Amino acid sequence: MFKGLPKVLVVDDEQDILEIIRHSLAKEGFEVHIAANGAQAVEQAKKIKPEIIIMDVMMPVMDGMEACRQLKGFPETQNIPVIFLTARSEEFAELAGFEAGADDYISKPVRNRVLLSRLKAILRRRNTLSTPEPEKYDFGNLKIDRERYVVEYDGKTLQFPRKEFELLSFLASRPGRVFSRDEILENVWGNEVLVVDRTIDVHVRKIREKLDDKFIYTVKGVGYKFES
Amino acid sequence: MFKGLPKVLVVDDEQDILEIIRHSLAKEGFEVHIAANGAQAVEQAKKIKPEIIIMDVMMPVMDGMEACRQLKGFPETQNIPVIFLTARSEEFAELAGFEAGADDYISKPVRNRVLLSRLKAILRRRNTLSTPEPEKYDFGNLKIDRERYVVEYDGKTLQFPRKEFELLSFLASRPGRVFSRDEILENVWGNEVLVVDRTIDVHVRKIREKLDDKFIYTVKGVGYKFES
DNA sequence: TTCCTTTGTGACATAATGTTTAAAGGATTG
DNA sequence: CAATCCTTTAAACATTATGTCACAAAGGAA
Structure with missing residues (x-):
């Protein structure tokens, strides 16, 4: 179980998209942090230890793939689930995001509902591991x-x-x-x-x-x- | 708990859509009120105090954005949840809408089921907060x-x-x-x-x-x- | 008491709600 | 990729609840 609000790190170079996601997640009760590229993302992730990361694949400075690979390399961030945002769904397979360690992906344009439900699903999965319900x-x-x-x-x-x-x-x-x-x-x-x-x-x-x-x-x- | 039926205000300039929504909501047990533009919507909202407002974004006289902003400005209407209808899931509309204070949005064409389930979800969320009845x-x-x-x-x-x-x-x-x-x-x-x-x-x-x-x-x- | 108003009662029509069956379409599995 | 099993919907059917009526009974006021 989390203490306080679950933290999410959203990474995208497009300001608009960042804002949309930030807004809707904040309203759903997440503590939202943002980063504009892969390098910032890695840095932030180490610092704030988010419960989950949502990251665009295509970004300047360091793309999502590379950022994800790096995150999976550090012990303090390697267990944080990463959701990729891709321009189209086919792209993902070609880019072999799973090999980079992604846990899920969502294709743009992002629908809040979809994003939220994936997010919650992943968090729930983690939670139930440590929260045995009456079975x-x-x-x-x-x-x-x-x-x-x-x-x-x-x-x-x-x-x-x-x-x-x-x-x-x-x-x-x-x-x-x-x-x-x-x-x-x-x-x-x-x-x-x-x-x-x-x-x-x-x-x-x-x-x-x-x-x-x-x-x-x-x-x-x-x-x-x-x-x- | 409501006395009588929960009131819904539906706002759209297209008569057809208005009728369709009105009909299906009425059948589900809502007291449906309608308005054809943003100005009417604000006026109506103040008068009848609906539990929820469903509003088209694009309208003559006053668009949904502006109407929503105004509604959020008046104390007697600022807590009424607003659901936007958008022509497509354009990200821009979505973003601007949330900033104007929308609580949710649905992209056209509207599916009755989707509309209903969102509606009920929002109403339930409000209700459970304020209904500690003796059982x-x-x-x-x-x-x-x-x-x-x-x-x-x-x-x-x-x-x-x-x-x-x-x-x-x-x-x-x-x-x-x-x-x-x-x-x-x-x-x-x-x-x-x-x-x-x-x-x-x-x-x-x-x-x-x-x-x-x-x-x-x-x-x-x-x-x-x-x-x- | 007698008249008049209000409330109780049983029967009935029909509206509302739930049950069952069948069948189409999806998902899953080997 | 065929076969099977789930899930969902629609429609016919069954049941129960609800509302109305007409009349009986009860209670008050003059």
Whole structure:
């Protein structure tokens, strides 16, 4: 877990882009630092130890590739994930950015949503390594094992498809509590929801089928809840 | 929590787009207001105090940028989130927009799902900040659990239909206090609903049936009250 | 008491909501 | 790259909740 706001270092020689990214990340609760070229980036990175670096590939003085290589060479910066910004997506493969140690890349023009979600994904990945969440729910004849991604019901071990598993385990994370379809969409499908809420009903049906209509109950006009 | 439907102000000079958005938002349960240019938007916003504003950037008379700047200047409107619609995800528009105080932007053509999910995300963010409601009322042999949406009476757990549950829990939120039918309609049904007030009587009767005529009492000529 | 207003009741229509099935399109896997 | 399994949508179907009515009952005021 971070102390205070997570720090991000944004590196680009174009002032406009720098500003856009800075602004939107700041609003999302990051502490944003900036650099205009690779050399500055390396220098900054050593000093402020950001949790993550977002860097343009094409820059004067020292390009992103070279900066990334250098960062991976210093012990104090080598574990900081780097996201590359490239003009087009094809470019990246040719330039072999992964060999330079990049963790991800995003092609321009940058959409804030995309950037943010990648960013959060990477940070989350790091966090979960050191933040073990409750990995197993036990309701007697029903056990939900988040680590192994399986459901045990009446002694039998069932392999649920991903969405069904996540839906069930979300509802089960707070037994009794009624969740509206909107809440479910936001938590199981994610922020950028592009799914009709009827979809939930279908998944619920499938889960019920497997669990003999137990555990998931409808509260008409409100939503669904889990109860054992 | 809102009384009635959340209000949205949609601003666009193109009649078609206005209509499309209005229609789909109305269907999702928003009270939709419209304006055709920035000047109207500012005027409307002050008057109706919408929970959120969706505004085209390019408009005659006063463009979205300028309107947004003005809105952020007035104390009564400065906290209303603004979502911009841009013709393309032009970086310039995006940058300038954020500086003008926009909270988000969406590039045309607008997909209803995207619009809706952003909208809800923003509203939810605001709501959860200011909604620390009590989730459980306890009156001895009667407990009302708003989180689970159930009523426990004499040890038995009862599933109330939504309106009945909300009516009971509204009355129970201030035991002893008499509420007129108008007050009840406003709080349980919402401002804009047109329902005959005798409807309340019918619901009261159903609740009494389930609770053995206890808890809800008539104050003739005035209204109803809850007492344990 | 008698009249008049307000509230309670049961039945009913229909609006709202949830369930189920089928099928198309995507993603994944061998 | 074919086969399979997921995910999502749409549409038909089923169910329940909600609102309205007509009339009965209760309560007050003259």
